[in-house]
Amino acid sequence: MFSNNDINFEALKRKAYNGRWATLEEGIIPLTAADPDFRTAPEIEQGIIEYIKDGYLSYGPFSGLPEFKKSVADHFNKEKHGTFSPENVLAVNSAAQGMYLIATYVLNPGDEAIILDPVDFLFKRSVETAGGKVRLCPVDIETGDIDFEKLVSLITPKTKLISICNPHNPLGKIYSKETLKKISEIASAHDTWVMSDEIWSDIIYDQKEFYTYSSVSEEAKKKSFTVYGFSKSFGIAGLRIGSVLCNDPDILEDFIEKSNFNSTIEGVSTLSQIAGSVALEKAKPWYKEFLAHLQHNRDLAFNIINCSEVLSATLPEATFVLFPKIKNGMSSEEFTKHVLQQGKVAIVPGSERWFGKGAEGHVRICFSTSQEILEEGLHRITSSF
Incomplete structure (x- = not known):
């Protein structure tokens, strides 16, 4: 094949x-x-065809189709130790847009965000586009391990966000439950948000276990956002479909409001959401x-x-x-x-x-x-x- x-x-x-x-x-x-x-996958192609057969392409719910939100929540709960309900999921136009929206929500101009170094350029771009200042935390280029001493030393009163890439692009590192818990303890002690980009979390080898960030501790659940997308595991980058997940429904509701996903200003193609849902349900x-x-x-x-x-x-x-x-x-x-x-x-x-x-x-x-x-x-x- x-x-x-x-x-x-x-x-x-x-x-x-x-x-x-x-x-x-x-x-x-x-x-x-x-x-x-x-x-x-042929199931995704067929799902799109089936959806448009009746000729209706109407508005969907602003935060996402119910079947899309349910399929994403179920996928995280079954495969990644998540504890999400469909109400914890927002459909967005790609994981990249999700990263930008989170940076915009969390950061005011001049606020600082800690990102890993090296890491995909979208982390830096999202922070700077939102008016934030990037602080680089080195990771070991051979092992992907985070320098926690350096991470703590980078935190100032202006630090509002720690962003992680798990699995890591381009190093291919999966961060363990223990490592993620340590990040959650540091973030909680300094009252910072955490964004975990988990777009690569389906492409994992040797049957290694993956823990979504918010699953590792109560602290991790309280003040974090998770980003997910379909372009890697299902090859539908052109459909621009991803999701933002947050365990606190009040925070997500505020996020939806401030990100303009409560009107037709923002929102995601229903066709793309159907493709995402079919991918997780049938492909x-x-x-x-x-x-x-x-x-x-x-x-x-x-x-x-x-x-x-x-x-x-x-x-x-x-x-x-x-x-x-x-x-x-x-x-x-x-x-x-x-x-x-x-x-x-x-x-x-x-x-x-x-x-x-x-x-x-x-x-x-x-x-x-x-x-x-x-x-x-x-x-x-x-x-x-």
Whole structure:
């Protein structure tokens, strides 16, 4: 189901933007944006068709369709130790929008937010767009471990938010229940909010256990938001569908009010919500096969990279990206330019722009494609020097 024969390259060249097939010259392999090369599950396609058969595309409830909210809550409760009811879920236009709305809700101009370093650029962008000031907390680039001493030292009276990425993009680290509990204790002691971006929480390998942040303690429940999305596990990034979860219904109600989700100013396409709901209710068999394929690709890519002279990688516990270290002394930008020009492969540099100061000297390689494309891409990278 996930071989080269299952990829419609003509469709990708028309539709796959964001640094992928539709944006690159013919002959270049994109191992860039974290977006699968495979068509979405047939159950999702069928669910969308069924929904529009009667010809009605009316307004939905402002905070989200009941079936969408229930499917997200059930998914978290069954798979991630959550304790959410449908009333704890807000449908939003992607996890990225959820991150921005949370930053806007929590921060006033000049307030400070602590984010991990390195981490996906959207964390920094969300805080700065909301008028906040970013403070960087380093994580160990090999293990993903958080420097808690540094985290505590960064907290000032202006600190209003601690943001975590779990599983971590681009390091592929899953934070344990104990680690999350420690974060909740620190946040509670200093009365700060916590945002946990859990968009990668379905792409977890070796049957490791995942705990949604708010499940680890009563403190974690009280003053936190969780962000979730469907673009990674179900390949529907173009539908722009995600959710914000909050265990306190009064806080979420205030959040909905202040984020303009109580009127037609904001709100999410009902079609996108149906796709999300069907994904969680009916497309799990497809997803499990996809996950097995990804784990195979992860192991393959890890072995190829670590047999090379130019890169060395650690094995990610989650996500479908690797973040190997450059061994030949090139900067991240130099390396990716060389690979693009000489190897005809596009990858993402570990530059400050994309992942923060702590990412330099690394590159991010996405492996959510066929084994054939992955092998060819990695061969081109490692033989281009």
